[in-house]
Amino acid sequence: MEMTFEDLKAAGFNVEEGLGYTGDNEKYLAALQRFYRRSYKVASSIKDFVYDEACDELVIVVHALKSNARMIGADRLGNLAEHMETLGKAGDNGEMLSLSGGLLEELKKVVETIRPYGMMEEVHPASEISAAEAEKTGAELIDAVEDFDDERAMQLIDRLMRYPFRFTLITVLKNAKEDIGEYEYTEALLKIRRVVSQIED
Numbered sequence: 001m002e003m004t005f006e007d008l009k010a011a012g013f014n015v016e017e018g019l020g021y022t023g024d025n026e027k028y029l030a031a032l033q034r035f036y037r038r039s040y041k042v043a044s045s046i047k048d049f050v051y052d053e054a055c056d057e058l059v060i061v062v063h064a065l066k067s068n069a070r071m072i073g074a075d076r077l078g079n080l081a082e083h084m085e086t087l088g089k090a091g092d093n094g095e096m097l098s099l100s101g102g103l104l105e106e107l108k109k110v111v112e113t114i115r116p117y118g119m120m121e122e123v124h125p126a127s128e129i130s131a132a133e134a135e136k137t138g139a140e141l142i143d144a145v146e147d148f149d150d151e152r153a154m155q156l157i158d159r160l161m162r163y164p165f166r167f168t169l170i171t172v173l174k175n176a177k178e179d180i181g182e183y184e185y186t187e188a189l190l191k192i193r194r195v196v197s198q199i200e201d
Helices: 006-010 013-024 023-052 054-070 075-089 092-097 100-118 131-148 150-160 166-182 185-196
Strands: none
Touching: 006 100, 013 023, 013 054, 023 054, 023 100, 023 166, 054 075, 054 100, 054 166, 075 092, 075 100, 092 100, 131 150, 131 185, 150 166, 150 185, 166 185
16 A cells, blocks of 8 residues: 555645655655655764754754754754754854754654654665665765776766765765866865764764
């Protein structure tokens, strides 16, 4: 039976947006499961950075949360994270920190809503590659760019884009591909190293 995600729609999720980002029902389900699995670590990081008033680190975490929330159609959470990110980048740290409780509450609601999907047997879409394969591909890609092997580098970037990165990191990889096409190898390497560092189990 094909999933319709009607329960998520009823809970206010923008399922159409999530499907647009991920591509199809199977990939959307996989994204929900990844979000669920990683949510405890994200919440723990937010609490730690708020307690330590480590505002630069908090901005990085909420930036990633913004992208990941929108990938599953959790727009309210994504908008809250974006607002905190904007405040942090503007140096309004006090206001950003004051919103952290509300962000954590919204994150908790999202996690509770997607729990049934997170508890299902893990889905691995056929077109996706694993973290181990992505790390191996990333290392080969870096070698190819350092060797100025354009053709191989282009093939490896295409393979690496099959790892379920968040949308913003896919964009960075596409920009790195353009850099290689224009022989901007140093710029490409900087972007690729940044993306490869974000591969998670």
